[in-house]
Amino acid sequence: MNLVARPCRALTGEVSIPGDKSCSHRALILGAIADGKTRIRGLLESSDVLSTIAALRALGVQIEKCGKGEWVVNGGQWSTPADAVDCGNSGTSARLLIGALSSMPGVSATVTGDSSLSSRPMARLTGPLVQMGARIDGGDRLPLSVHGGRLGGIEHRNVPPSAQVKSAVLIAGLSTNAPVRIVEPVPSRDHTEIMLAAFGCPVSVDDTPGGWVITLGNQRRLLGCDLTIGADPSSAAFPLVAAAIAPGSDVLVRGMLVNPLRTGLYETLESMGADIELSNERIQSGEIVADIRLRYAPLRACHVRADRISAMIDEIPALSVACAFADGESVIEGLSELRVKESDRLGRIVAGLTACGVVALADGDALRIFGRGRARGGARITTHGDHRIAMAFLMLGLGASNPVEVDEAAMIATSFPDFTDTMRGIGADIE
Numbered sequence: 485m486n487l488v489a490r491p492c493r494a495l496t497g498e499v500s501i502p503g504d505k506s507c508s509h510r511a512l513i514l515g516a517i518a519d520g521k522t523r524i525r526g527l528l529e530s531s532d533v534l535s536t537i538a539a540l541r542a543l544g545v546q547i548e549k550c551g552k553g554e555w556v557v558n559g560g561q562w563s564t565p566a567d568a569v570d571c572g573n574s575g576t577s578a579r580l581l582i583g584a585l586s587s588m589p590g591v592s593a594t595v596t597g598d599s600s601l602s603s604r605p606m607a608r609l610t611g612p613l614v615q616m617g618a619r620i621d622g623g624d625r626l627p628l629s630v631h632g633g634r635l636g637g638i639e640h641r642n643v644p645p646s647a648q649v650k651s652a653v654l655i656a657g658l659s660t661n662a663p664v665r666i667v668e669p670v671p672s673r674d675h676t677e678i679m680l681a682a683f684g685c686p687v688s689v690d691d692t693p694g695g696w697v698i699t700l701g702n703q704r705r706l707l708g709c710d711l712t713i714g715a716d717p718s719s720a721a722f723p724l725v726a727a728a729i730a731p732g733s734d735v736l737v738r739g740m741l742v743n744p745l746r747t748g749l750y751e752t753l754e755s756m757g758a759d760i761e762l763s764n765e766r767i768q769s770g771e772i773v774a775d776i777r778l779r780y781a782p783l784r785a786c787h788v789r790a791d792r793i794s795a796m797i798d799e800i801p802a803l804s805v806a807c808a809f810a811d812g813e814s815v816i817e818g819l820s821e822l823r824v825k826e827s828d829r830l831g832r833i834v835a836g837l838t839a840c841g842v843v844a845l846a847d848g849d850a851l852r853i854f855g856r857g858r859a860r861g862g863a864r865i866t867t868h869g870d871h872r873i874a875m876a877f878l879m880l881g882l883g884a885s886n887p888v889e890v891d892e893a894a895m896i897a898t899s900f901p902d903f904t905d906t907m908r909g910i911g912a913d914i915e
């Protein structure tokens with residue numbers, strides 16, 4: 485299925501953004517480990533999260549849907565599945581589940597994924613887990629076979645910053661009494677740490693000259709809890725970037741997660757001149773959420789340094805589109821991790837912008853975009869099955885002089901199943 489986005493006038497109104505994907509995976513996996521019931525509200529029901537649900541069910545965990553976004557997980561009992569556990573397209577499912585499985589005595593499972601996930605690196609994860617004593621058969625790619633057992637402690641240096649690796653190590657560490665510590669010179673998203681506290685396992689974080697030191701607390705038995713998940717800032721990025729490039733736009737998202745380790749895009753857009761207003765800030769299940777309103781204002785170019793990338797790693801395709809509509813040369817540094825996401829995102833961004841008449845190039849691991857306040861568009865974008873590339877270039881089509889087509893749109897459901905209707909609701913012409 486292809487989709488075409490046509491140049492539009494101002495985008496206006498309120499958009500309903502589904503629950504955060506990172507928090508949704510974690511709520512399910514920690515709920516599956518915890519004793520008792522975990523009730524989740526606002527769970528994202530996208531194909532990546534459904535992969536985590538299917539994988540946990542295959543591992544013997546009972547999970548029930550009670551309403552839209554409302555799920556109950558009956559944690560505690562895991563068993564060896566009859567078949568391989570398929571994580572589909574989802575790196576977070578695979579990596580966090582491998583961490584959990586390595587510390588489940590008596591449970592063995594082979595973890596697989598689709599062709600994209602099977603080409604993504606896993607040694608960054610299995611290295612520290614094996615150091616803790618995990619038994620994992622396989623190399624740097626899926627499939628991997630994990631034989632759960634009792635693990636020891638670790639001090640892991642999380643470079644490059646990966647919240648998936650950090651989370652897998654913390655989750656694996658729940659089964660040992662030994663010290664489990666992670667050092668992060670550049671912090672990665674901390675949803676696992678925040679959520680572990682809600683399950684009764686506090687995690688301490690110390691800001692030291694060598695970076696953040698994250699230490700798993702001594703109380704490691706998780707107890708089921710009630711969680712409400714905020715709107716996903718990585719999905720909100722698309723309507724908000726569209727509003728940032730379409731003159732006259734005024735778009736509001738309520739209840740968005742504004743954890744500072746996730747808001748790099750919004751800080752960058754503000755520095756570029758976008759008119760952003762946060763209101764109604766509150767704490768929800770340990771996370772900060774707020775309403776965010778973006779009103780169009782002309783954008784100027786940005787310079788993003790490497791140590792800021794972790795706070796907007798999945799938003800770089802959307803940010804690149806904003807840079808195309810900004811005035812001047814934007815430089816975004818430290819993007820090597822984009823090469824190992826669902827597609828080579830750095831390569832896809834440069835190819836897509838070039839096809840749309842925007843001068844852009846990859847300079848080592850930096851991206852340079854020569855914005856002229858407008859873009860020609862008029863291209864068919866090859867997405868390589870990457871949901872964020874598809875959504876970003878559809879946004880470009882809304883602001884460009886000519887329509888933009890994406891070759892394959894079904895995989896948008898990986899993270900944002902109601903994307904097209906949501907965008908149409910604020911005036912976007914996408915079909």
Ligand SMILES: O=C(O)C1=C[C@@H](OP(=O)(O)O)[C@@H](O)[C@H](O)C1
Nearest residue numbers: 506576645646647648649797798
């Ligand atoms: O922990 C998470 O939920 C995620 C961490 C990031 O990956 P890395 O850990 O590989 O940086 C991010 O790109 C991914 O979409 C979700």
Ligand SMILES: C=C(OP(=O)(O)O)C(=O)O
Nearest residue numbers: 573574575576577798825
């Ligand atoms: C990289 C992403 O997810 P994952 O690593 O879970 O596949 C993403 O959603 O952009």
